[in-house]
Amino acid sequence: MKKLKFINAIVGILMSTTVLIGCAGNATEKGADNKSGTEAKTIVIGTGNAFKPYCYLDESGNLSGYEIEVLKEINKKLPQYTFEFNQLEFKNILLSLESNKVDVGAHQFEKNPERESKYLFGTESYTNFILRITVGKDRKDINSIKDLEGKKVQTSAGSNDAYILEQYNKEHNNAINLVYTSSSDAATTIKNIEDGRIDAFVSIKRIVDSYNQTYGDKLKTVGDPIATSNTYYVFRKDDINLQREFDKALKELKDDGTLAKISIKILGGDYTTNE
Numbered sequence: 001m002k003k004l005k006f007i008n009a010i011v012g013i014l015m016s017t018t019v020l021i022g023c024a025g026n027a028t029e030k031g032a033d034n035k036s037g038t039e040a041k042t043i044v045i046g047t048g049n050a051f052k053p054y055c056y057l058d059e060s061g062n063l064s065g066y067e068i069e070v071l072k073e074i075n076k077k078l079p080q081y082t083f084e085f086n087q088l089e090f091k092n093i094l095l096s097l098e099s100n101k102v103d104v105g106a107h108q109f110e111k112n113p114e115r116e117s118k119y120l121f122g123t124e125s126y127t128n129f130i131l132r133i134t135v136g137k138d139r140k141d142i143n144s145i146k147d148l149e150g151k152k153v154q155t156s157a158g159s160n161d162a163y164i165l166e167q168y169n170k171e172h173n174n175a176i177n178l179v180y181t182s183s184s185d186a187a188t189t190i191k192n193i194e195d196g197r198i199d200a201f202v203s204i205k206r207i208v209d210s211y212n213q214t215y216g217d218k219l220k221t222v223g224d225p226i227a228t229s230n231t232y233y234v235f236r237k238d239d240i241n242l243q244r245e246f247d248k249a250l251k252e253l254k255d256d257g258t259l260a261k262i263s264i265k266i267l268g269g270d271y272t273t274n275e
Contacts, residue, residue, distance in 0.1 A: 040082040046093040046102030053266050054108055066266045067106050073258055077249035089182055091158045105234035110160035120237045124250040125230035128271050132221040134203045136193045143223045149175035151199035161202035164227050186211045190218055230274055
């Protein structure tokens with residue numbers, strides 16, 4: 001397989017950057033790699049660029065991270081396609097999928113009933129997610145989701161942790177004060193904790209550990225997990241063939257150990273097994 005490359009472009013009114021992963025050379029050369037001898041079809045992947053270490057811009061401004069490396073390997077398994085990355089705010093990815101601006105959502109998406117009613121999820125997961133309450137390192141009064149009642153909890157609109165907290169609020173008379181943000185910026189979140197703008201947020205331990213390594217030992221996870229799940233690629237309901245092709249390629253990456261190697265390299269451990 002010829003080397004994958006990234007090509008940045010500005011996309012319409014979203015003003016988002018696209019990155020093209022494809023075979024080196026011109027269209028004729030790309031088509032020659034396909035068994036059918038036809039030119040590769042472009043598949044637009046909706047992802048983010050501010051969620052380190054999953055999808056972010058490196059020091060050179062290139063799209064990097066676990067999501068990107070896994071998808072590069074999937075593209076090698078699916079030479080009939082050229083993957084193009086459309087960098088979007090998290091809250092806009094599934095909306096863009098729904099409006100046909102992207103073909104696949106890739107931003108560590110977890111399943112929940114609301115999402116499953118609108119979109120088609122892959123059957124093969126590629127990361128496990130164990131959600132925990134996260135607070136400042138010296139905080140002692142918060143140890144469970146019940147302890148969040150009356151507190152300010154930051155969450156991203158449209159995220160699975162927002163869904164879990166919103167469901168809790170439906171059953172407990174809006175007891176938790178949810179503070180919505182459209183940014184996944186770690187420095188801002190930590191500053192909000194330190195300044196008392198928020199009391200807590202929900203994350204996974206390996207992300208919190210990476211924040212502490214980068215910004216100093218300022219956070220901790222507390223209590224039992226509030227949810228345990230896995231992450232999947234997301235498709236439109238009628239894109240069953242594309243879903244099946246992704247699932248097949250992803251399973252091959254699991255079986256040959258490639259997925260685990262990427263996880264260990266980027267995430268610091270094998271977080272690819274189902275929970």
